[in-house]
Structure formats: C-alpha cells, structure tokens
Amino acid sequence: GNSVTQMEGPVTLSEEAFLTINCTYTATGYPSLFWYVQYPGEGLQLLLKATKADDKGSNKGFEATYRKETTSFHLEKGSVQVSDSAVYFCALSDRPSSASKIIFGSGTRLSIRP
C-alpha cells in the first residue's frame, strides 16, 4: 500500500543553520505531497504542497520539490529560527479526485537552539 517514510528525529540545529528533513514515499499513480507542521499543543498546519512531478512547494522560507524519479519530497530551509521548533510531517494524498485520506509519515521533531 501507499506509505511515507521520513527521517527519524529529533533533529537539533543551531539558529541560522541549514535544514533538510528527508521524506520518501511509495504510491501508485500520482499522489499529491504535503508537509504539515505541528507546534506544541496545536493541531497540524499545512506548510506547503506539490501536486505533480517537479513542482516546488514553498512557504515561510521552507521549500520541497516533488521528485518522481527518486520518489522524494525533502523539506529544506536555508536559515532556521528558534520559532521553527516543531514536529514536521510529510504526507501524501492518494486520491486525486478528493482529499479524503492523507497518509502521514511518523513525524520529525525539530529543535532549534538560540
């Protein structure tokens, strides 16, 4: 079945460091891909998305490119801030005609030191 695998956490970085969180997926067809972020005590927020191969999603300095050839959707940010500390989830939607079901990775906890 469809699945998402993302790098184990926690990831701890210093402020202004470069961030990469790896994500790979297994899916039939052409899923849409997402990164969600969850701040402490809150629900999930959509960070960015890509709906077809070679699309680049971006938001708040974060970027991810839909790579069909490597089935990957790695999250990157050039200079992280303390406020980026959160749990990040890679996800896919395997039903292009509806958004009825999202499959999530296990989440990567990111901590940024001042």
Added chain:
Amino acid sequence: KAGVTQTPRYLIKTRGQQVTLSCSPISGHRSVSWYQQTPGQGLQFLFEYFSETQRNKGNFPGRFSGRQFSNSRSEMNVSTLELGDSALYLCASSLAGSGTYEQYFGPGTRLTVT
C-alpha cells in the same frame, strides 16, 4: 474566515464509558475527516464524511463511529472506551471534489481514558 473548531479541547473519561467529539469545518468545506494521533502509532486516519455520507474508512474497530450533519458539522463517537483510546483526535476539513487536495486541521481534542 474561521478555522476548523473542535470541542471539547480536553476530556477525561473512564474505561467503559462512551464519548462524543464535535468538529465544525471551515465555512464552505463539505468534507470532514478524523484522525487519531498517538505517540506510538502516529497519525492514523479514522474516517471521512462528505455530504452526510461516510465516504472512506480507516482500520479501526466498530466502536469508533461518526456522522455528519446537513451543515457539514461532524461528530465522532467512541463507545466502550479502552485505555488505548487515549489520544489526540484531530478533525480536518477540505473542499474535496473541487480539485484541491489539502486538508485544514483543527486544534484537536485530547482524550484521556483512565
């Protein structure tokens, strides 16, 4: 535009009891999905409702049920609670069917079963 709201935010129940959680989607959104989040299992899809009909279902026992009303508000019910049902229950809404794929999450209901 108001976001997805969930009530109550916190709930403590005793094993064997039942519980009902409520979710109000973003205005205009017709699809509501429910997820269970636990440290051990991560985010797992429970079910999705669209136009008052259950359209998709995850792998949960029949003790978990839901419904959707004509105004798109949704409720989730868990009967005969078990200790393992302690989790954060997240509701998400989407336009669904319009070609958009992302879901918007509420803050969740934290259920503790003692």
